[in-house]
Amino acid sequence: MTSPLILLAEAPQSAPVTDWAARLGWVAGLLVFVAFVYWLMRQGWKWRGTLQGDLPELPSTPDDPGEPRLRLSGRYHGSTTAGQWLDRIVARGLGIRSRVELTLTDQGLDVVRPGAADFFVPAAQLREARLDKGIAGKVLTEGGLLVVTWAHGDKLIDSGFRSDRAADHTAWADALNQLIHTTEGAR
Template identity: 70%
Template sequence: MTPATWLAAGLATGLAADKKSAEVTDWTARIGWLVGLALFVALVYWLMREGWKWRSTLQGDLPELPARPSPTTTLNGGGKPPQPGMPSDPGPAKLSMTGRYHGSTTAGQWLDRIVAHGLGTRSRAELTLTDAGLDVVRPGAADFFVPAAALREARLDKGIAGKVLTEGGLLIVTWQHGDRLIDSGFRSDRAAEHHEWVTALNSMIKTTSTEGAER
């Protein structure tokens, strides 16, 4: 074998060794990068969770949500008693809807999310409107009920609690709870229903306000 051949063979061996070493180094860097990314994601999640808990603490003055009225509540003594002025029987359903609950905020402030009492949890939702008020059933999350006397306004909008949809893609219900006005956002599985809900809710609000003024 000539010296040139030996030199070529040595260079080839050296290049192969360098390539193998580079591959090992690349894997080490990649693993380190993935670990760093995982730690960053965990930190962000922890900060979000702490911020959620902090916000919930700040909203600790928000009263417990009203109980859904039912005949068994008053007849059998089970559950929470209905609030004063609220019928013991919700009556037949005026409207019903299935869709999603997108969160609640302080009225007029679509980024000021309310998280106390489970109101910050987005979920599937089943809405039922009766003479007693608006019943919100949420599989996997806390249900809540808005008495008719607490309803203030219904409108169409496009965003709430950091969630933005198309124009008119959200049904926003404004209601009074304690000393706070709350906007709650819903989206029906059939968005064409939103207009019917706005009309029915505002009609109920007007009727309730008129009856209250006459008393």
């Protein structure tokens, strides 16, 4: 009779071998799937821009915008249809997130975005400024976002900004609302 130790030594088994062809097939399939999902998202973005094609050109900064009341450096988080914080507007470059330099003057709000289209919101088209917690794809703590509502063509638009210094938001909302009420009184 043979001992079990001898049987183990007599029947060595090799370690399982990786099936590289199957593994590479799965990786290639996953990459194709990810590329397809990205392509679908890009097509959806383009389609949304086509649907919003009736949005007029964004106003540019006047030659003499006036004396600055306030300045802000921070981030532009996008624009939505007013009151509908998930309905992102992508036409005319309004859907592109970027750094931003805001300047408030008596004539309006100058929005300078490196790498994206700059625009100017005349004081007569400003409607409201408030502190909020979110706008299309960006949710922050309560009051972490300065949302400016403005009229453009026949649409009311909410644009979201976040200052590098969050303490600036309240002063900006107050100054914008004061300018709006002053402008409304002059109409």
